[in-house]
Every structure is written in structure tokens, then in C-alpha cells.
Amino acid sequence: MPEKPEVITVVRSLKNKILSKRITGCNIYWDNIIAAPVAKEFKEKIIGETINSIDTRGKWITIGLDKYYLLIHLRMEGKFMFRNKDDTIGKHEHVEFILDDNISFRFHDVRKFGKMYLILKEEAETVKPLSELGLEYYDKNLTKEYLYDKIHSKKLPIKTVLLDQSIIAGIGNIYDDEVLFASGILPTRKACDVTLLECEDIIKNTRIVLDKAVKLGGTTIKSFTSSEGVHGLFQNELLVHGKSNENCPKCGTTISKIRVGGRGTYYCSSCQK
DNA sequence: AGTGCGACCCGAACGC
């Protein structure tokens, strides 16, 4: 499930493939991937635009065109494929951009959960989805005071609150578990019971865990590959997520699995308080 | 306003 480190990895691998190319054609095979504007309009507007930049904002890929930003969310299994213009469309290829070198740049998503928006550049920061996003994990403004202020009145579990993209953008289910383990905090603790000092720990560990994951090219579990043939290595570094019935690497206690806010959650009942 | 939950999807894993 692409979270921030995986999205950064995808963007890195896309840069030398699509940057400065012009979009000469667009085909949409599953309309629901296109969140806005409607598919027909999306297609008409994007043709003729040049790809000037590629970046990330939260878990969104932000592709800077001439007049628009193309925003792409991979959700669980979205990935990109490069094919020749006339190659057969695969079962899970839902959107196709023809580039001016006759390469077909395709969005592949088994679950069809991915989303794309085409938004006027000047509106990008003020309309959904980017307007709803909180701070990046590396943002200097992400301080313990910021986090404490955002969460100290919330009764939801800390795990759930860290998944809230309007507070810190980019943490998903996997890194959430890892950050809370590193911080020694039970995922079920109410956010309002988390202290200022613990907020500092959470931020520090978020930076350590996500930076390391970025260095290793993200986590490859299930079907995530950043782009064709690109595999991350961070799955080897996971300490608790997906480790139910294995031993805690710190104390040897069996790792527990529960559901928190509907999400599979892994933790050590001895190390996390 | 804050919170909870169904919808969106379909392959894999599971149960019988």
C-alpha cells in the first residue's frame, strides 16, 4: 500500500521517463478513476499539455503541466506501466496517456481504487484534495506543539489520528504501526492522553522510519512495485507490522494483532504503553 | 464539529 516513501519512490522512477514530454493522447477505460473533471472533459483538457514537473504532496503524485496539475493517488495497488502506443490494453490498465515519443504511459490498478484529478494550477492549493492535507513529515513546521495542538482534544485512538491526512500527510497503516512501536505507545491509546513529550517522540520516529524507508525505496508487500521492475527493500526492516505471532525484536513478547478503527494493527503489548 | 461507517473494487485466502 503506497504510503509516502513508496510515492516518493514512484516519483523518482518516473522522472526520467515522462519529464518534459507532451501528452498527445488520452484514453480512459474505467471512468471512476477520474475523480474530476468528468472523464470526457479531463481527456480534452489534458491533451496537448507538457509534463514540466513531478512531485509529491502527502500520498498524492503531483504532475505539473502547463495549465494544470494532474494529481494521482495510487491508493492500494496503483502503478504505472510503459508500453508502445499500439500494444494491447491489459485487463487492469484503466487510463492511458500517449506521449509525444509514442510511448503509452499507463495507470494499472487491480482494485480500481486509484484516483486522478486535473486541477487548474492556481486552484491546486485551495481545492480538494490538496487543500485538506496537513504537514509533510519533513516539514520544519511539524513540531511537537503543532501535533499536540491538533490531537489533544481527540478521543480517537492515536493510531487512527496518525492516519488522518489533515494532520500529518503521508502516514499509512504500515508506517503508523512502526512509528508507534518505535515510540513505545499503544495504538489504542486515546490521542488526548498522548503527552507533549510523546508527540516529540512520534515526530522524531516518523522522520527516522520514513527517511529510512525512502532510502530503501519503500516497502514491497503484496503487489506494490513502484513502477515496472522497481522493488523496495523496507519490508525487511519492518519490526511489527504483519508480524502477528512472531516475537518482538526488542523483548521477545509475541506480537499482537487487533483492529483499530477498522485497520489491521500490530503491536507489542510489553514495549508499548 | 467530531465521529462512525458504508461504498468503492477484486484477488487471495480461507472455510466447508
Next chain:
DNA sequence: TGCGTTCGGGTCGCAC
């Protein structure tokens, strides 16, 4: 073996 059922994952939008 083969069938039917459940699960998971991020985000949106609706209901309370």
C-alpha cells in the same frame, strides 16, 4: 477439488 465467503486497504461522502 470446487465452491462460496470474507478480508483488506485509503479516502470520500453521508448520517448521526
